[in-house]
Amino acid sequence: MTQQGVRWTADQVLALAPDAASREAAGRLATAGPWSEVGSTDGGTVWGVCRGGGGGPYRTVVDVADASGPACTCGCPSLRYPCKHALGLLLLWTGGDGAVPEGEPPAWAERWVSGRREDAEAAAGTETAETGAVETGAAGAETAAGAAGDPSGSVSRTRDPVAARRRAERRAERITAGATELEQRLADLLRGGLAEVEQTGYAWWExxxxRMVDAQAPGLASRVRELGSTASSGPDWPVRLLEECALLHLLDQGWLRRDRLPQDLAATVRTRVGLPATADGPAVRDQWLILAQYDSVDARLTTRRVWLYGTETGRTALLLSYGAAGRAPELTLPVGLSLDAELSTYPGGGRRRAALGKRFAPPAPVEIRPKGVTPSQALARYGRALRDDPWLESVPVTLEQVVPVPDGDSWQLADASGETALPLTPAFGNRAGLWRLVALSGGVPVQVFGECGHRGFTPLTAWPAGPGQAVSLT
Known part of the structure; x- marks a missing residue:
């Protein structure tokens, strides 16, 4: 269902699901039994009526050809987006066995699609630099978490440059006071010895x-909470806690001495402590291959990460979008397709994070894959990246010609020669994605995209040795 008339794969549909429960429920709806009045057009619309167990039947429409991105509507009361009915309908459509025939959409489906596209065109005509970002209005995970306590982030209040500068100065003073207090607290903690951490419990960290939230430094607050979860978290926790305390101390000192830092490193420090930033880089148009998409969920925020690869520029970019607790972010891009669009980068070391600008066409299939490296080259890339951002957890890397092999109780990705290998992160070893990767490989070298960091390599997407679609591992 693209301009080339090619249907999506089931993996690309399931990559849109907000959580595992939605994927499972969608699988049960991917048969003709619950559906009636189904149909599709080569213009990018799929519709149907699903028999519901509550207040159904539910009219469901999915528009996958709009340049502003895949969207859906459904009569069900679900808060998840896309809901299980939209996902199930798309899975039924991907089968290509005539279960969803082509035809003219009913009036209720046509009204929704036409109205949505008219609204998108009107919005595109009035879009400004202040409101054009597609990242759901948040400048970063830490910034989004702290935005409620920082009215200076409001667009309407930043149009007066003098007032904006004064607010920025006041916030910088509060962050400086918070960083100074945090330094004293870390010194007291280490002076008393890490053995006391087990006795104080999590209350001290919280x-x-x-206190860091009060100082309007949500990035520092987030790292402090991570320290609290590290304490007493398993074997060698004192070593890991000491390492994280050192990184937090380095970030504190970076803020307190930011005027002496190189420009890009100073921008990285500002972002890490939680200050908002704007995508000030020039807009770059490319065919962006959608490499991976996955969510991180905590009690307050759902963060969606989407990795893109420029097929012409060779650049790798990260899009971030956010949803309030319990709700999935609205930005959804199907893994394995490409997007003709403009991206603008944010400041900071590496400039990987970007804002999605104008889209020129809906996502479409592409045969190009990202260029790959060896495991040793991936580690070297991470080492170089740490010079620009010492707090970087990982870097995006595509491994070429690697085979998943067991390594005792864990797994690793070894190159075809068997000379070098990268251990998989412990968390990935407990996911179903590991077995999908092993099955895809079957002992044959494959291409794998993922994140390489100090904890190991986390596979996100893989491609078979020969021709074939990308397989999401998240």
Missing amino acids: ETAA
Whole structure:
């Protein structure tokens, strides 16, 4: 269902699901039994009526050809987006066995699609630099978490440059006071010895994090909470806690001495402590291959990460979008397709994070794959990236010609020669994606995209040795 008339694969549809429960429920709806009045057009619309167990039947429409991105509507009361009915309908359509025939859409489907596209065209005509970002209005995970307590982030209040500068100065003073207090707290903690951490419990960390929120430094607060979860978290936790305390101390000192830092490193420090930033880089148009999409969920925020690869520029970019607790972010891009669009980068070391600008066409199939490297080259890339951002957890890397092999109780990705290998992160070893990767390989070298960091390599997407579609591992 693209301009080339090619249908999506089931993996690309399931990559849109907000969580595992939605994927499972969608699978049960991917048969003709619950559906009636189904149909599709070569213009990018799929519709149907699903027999519901609650207040159904539910009219469901999915528009996958709009340049502003895949969207859907459904009569069900679900808060998840896309809902299980939209996903199930798309899975039924991907089968290509005539279960969803082509035809003219009913009036209720046509009204929704036409109205949505008219609204998108009107919005595109009035879009400004202040409101054009597609990242759902948040400048970063830490910034989004702290935005409620920082009215200076409001667009309407930043149009007066003098007032904006004064607010920025006041916030910088509060962050400086918070960083100074945090330095004293870390010194007291280490002076007393890490053995006391087990006795104090999590309350000390949460109270310290709350002080950083009061100082309008949500990035510092987030890292303090991570320290609290590291304490007493398993074997060698004192070593890991000491390492994280050192990184937090380095970030504190970076903020307190930011005027002496190189420009890009100073921008990285500002972002890490939680200050908002704008995508000030020039807009770059490319055919962006959608490499991976996955969500990170905590009690307050759902963060969606989408990795893109420029097929012409060779650049790798990260899109971030956010949803309030319990709701999935609206930005959804199908893995394995390409997007003709403009991206603008944010400041900071590496400039990988970007804002999605104008889209010129809906996502479409592409045969190009990202260029790959060896495991040793991936580690070297991560080492170089740490010079620009010492707090970087990982870098995006595509491994070429690697085979998943067991390594005791864990797994690793070894190159075809068997000379070098990267261990998989422990968390990935407990996911179903590991077995999908092993089955895809079957002992044969494959191409794998993922994130390489100090904890190991986390596979996100893989391609078979020969021709074939990308397989999402998240």
